[in-house]
Amino acid sequence: MISKRILKLIKSLQQKKYRKKYKLFLVEGGKNILELLSTHFSIRTLIATPVFIEVHKDLINKHEVAEIISTDEKQLSTASTLKSNNAAIAIVEIPENLPYQSSPGAYELVLDDINDPGNLGTILRIADWYGIPQIICSPETTDLYSPKVISASMGSFLRVNVFYMDLESFFKKNRKPVYAAYAAAGENVHTLNFSKEGVLLMGSESHGIHPRYAKYVNCSVHIPSYGKAESLNVSIATSVICDNMRRLSE
Numbered sequence: 001m002i003s004k005r006i007l008k009l010i011k012s013l014q015q016k017k018y019r020k021k022y023k024l025f026l027v028e029g030g031k032n033i034l035e036l037l038s039t040h041f042s043i044r045t046l047i048a049t050p051v052f053i054e055v056h057k058d059l060i061n062k063h064e065v066a067e068i069i070s071t072d073e074k075q076l077s078t079a080s081t082l083k084s085n086n087a088a089i090a091i092v093e094i095p096e097n098l099p100y101q102s103s104p105g106a107y108e109l110v111l112d113d114i115n116d117p118g119n120l121g122t123i124l125r126i127a128d129w130y131g132i133p134q135i136i137c138s139p140e141t142t143d144l145y146s147p148k149v150i151s152a153s154m155g156s157f158l159r160v161n162v163f164y165m166d167l168e169s170f171f172k173k174n175r176k177p178v179y180a181a182y183a184a185a186g187e188n189v190h191t192l193n194f195s196k197e198g199v200l201l202m203g204s205e206s207h208g209i210h211p212r213y214a215k216y217v218n219c220s221v222h223i224p225s226y227g228k229a230e231s232l233n234v235s236i237a238t239s240v241i242c243d244n245m246r247r248l249s250e
Contacts, residue, residue: 002047002071002079009091010079016143023094025145028080030087035155037063041092048088049073081147094145100136100163102176105197107245109135110178112167112203112210114234117142121152122235123202128156130242135162136170171216174199178218179245180209181237186220189244200241205234 002010012018013026024044027036030052036043037059045067046053046060053060053070060068073086080089102108109127114120120142127135142149144162171178179194180186180201201217203209223232223240232240 027090033088045091117146117148121149124153124156180217
């Protein structure tokens with residue numbers, strides 16, 4: 001069963017200040033946990049049903065999980081931030097930040113103040129799908145280790161490197177062409193000839209890209225509208241541009 005101490009810790013890790021304080025975050029759900037167990041991430045505590053522990057005991061033992069707590073589905077669901085969780089929760093150590101290095105020959109995403117955790121998690125999945133190895137986030141972008149980001153990424157947070165840094169400093173050192181997404185200006189994404197490598201800058205839905213970054217943009221890109229919707233969700237727009245970027249840069 002889950003102790004009061006662990007329940008209190010799980011609840012606290014839903015807030016950024018405690019994730020930062022304890023250097024821990026939550027991974028929830030069977031699929032995400034199985035992917036986690038196949039990585040180098042250090043698992044402090046694994047809370048799971050007896051069935052999950054028995055079925056995956058070899059993988060769990062191989063990973064050398066520090067603490068394993070067996071509990072029933074009812075208590076697991078009560079502790080979890082997910083609406084439905086009948087498998088497992090892991091309390092995981094936040095890895096040390098590695099210094100940023102550009103990825104030669106690859107595209108990178110730059111996110112300017114993306115505040116919605118679901119959007120960031122989905123963008124991680126998009127980057128993973130299209131083989132984009134790195135995402136650079138402004139300091140104001142939502143926290144990577146938010147439970148909602150981790151859940152929405154569906155394991156992609158394990159494969160895509162994420163860096164938080166001052167974007168002005170990043171652009172000053174960047175040597176790749178910069179493509180920036182705008183709602184109604186720039187080149188048509190369906191016909192633009194993308195370079196073999198580059199940076200794709202995406203802004204928030206509410207404010208778009210900050211004007212101060214305009215001087216670093218080599219090419220403005222827009223997705224043409226054929227209907228009456230006011231705008232696209234930023235994660236959907238990222239997916240559309242990445243798909244064309246891959247197709248038209250081949």
